[in-house]
Amino acid sequence: EPEVTQTPSHQVTQMGQEVILRCVPISNHLYFYWYRQILGQKVEFLVSFYNNEISEKSEIFDDQFSVERPDGSNFTLKIRSTKLEDSAMYFCASETEINYGYTFGSGTRLTVV
Amino acid sequence: AQTVTQSQPEMSVQEAETVTLSCTYDTSESDYYLFWYKQPPSRQMILVIRQEAYKQQNATENRFSVNFQKAAKSFSLKISDSQLGDAAMYFCAYRSARGGSEKLVFGKGMKLTVNP
Numbered sequence: 001e002p003e004v005t006q007t008p009s010h011q012v013t014q015m016g017q018e019v020i021l022r023c024v025p026i027s028n029h030l031y032f033y034w035y036r037q038i039l040g041q042k043v044e045f046l047v048s049f050y051n052n053e054i055s056e057k058s059e060i061f062d063d064q065f066s067v068e069r070p071d072g073s074n075f076t077l078k079i080r081s082t083k084l085e086d087s088a089m090y091f092c093a094s095e096t097e098i099n100y101g102y103t104f105g106s107g108t109r110l111t112v113v
Numbered sequence: 114a115q116t117v118t119q120s121q122p123e124m125s126v127q128e129a130e131t132v133t134l135s136c137t138y139d140t141s142e143s144d145y146y147l148f149w150y151k152q153p154p155s156r157q158m159i160l161v162i163r164q165e166a167y168k169q170q171n172a173t174e175n176r177f178s179v180n181f182q183k184a185a186k187s188f189s190l191k192i193s194d195s196q197l198g199d200a201a202m203y204f205c206a207y208r209s210a211r212g213g214s215e216k217l218v219f220g221k222g223m224k225l226t227v228n229p
Binding site for chain 1: 148150155156157158159160163204215216217218219220221222
């Protein structure tokens with residue numbers, strides 16, 4: 001069965017450093033998403049991406065965040081200057097058509113120290 | 114803004130028994146989608162079942178079925194013949210059918226334990 005692949009599975013970074021979280025969505029999917037889950041809390045929407053542009057973003061997705069689909073297969077989330085509160089699981093998801101239902105990746109656990 | 118509430122943080126069930134997980138939501142919209150996702154210890158979020166609000170018929174997927182009560186804004190998940198592999202966090206989620214809004218709004222989740 002096709003999968004959404006996320007790398008790395010765990011990343012530790014120093015506060016203030018830039019990190020790039022990588023995702024390879026399912027190849028025929030058109031809609032891409034990033035969510036995060038702070039330990040023990042809700043899964044929160046960050047951003048949706050369609051047709052090479054952001055279609056929706058949350059209040060969390062401020063200027064320190066950016067997304068890119070650089071080569072038609074990868075979908076990346078960049079955090080420019082990490083803060084301690086950015087420590088969370090970050091999930092990528094993709095969808096073949098709107099409202100069909102996401103396929104999530106296994107997540108990247110980001111730890112900011 | 115839409116909200117999703119899962120009032121029971123934890124439940125347990127005996128293997129082979131049936132368990133029902135509750136979810137309520139608040140919205141002023143008439144057209145939307147509801148989902149149940151499962152998150153096992155591996156942490157990956159797995160779609161369990163999906164329901165369109167305009168459909169009166171409750172969705173079923175093998176041992177999983179929902180009881181969708183639109184007027185009551187309730188969307189419960191029934192797991193029949195529970196298996197050890199069903200042990201996980203279960204998240205209820207809402208999605209507007211309004212164009213331009215693709216995000217899922219999740220509840221806080223509920224931890225299901227399956228006892229052998």
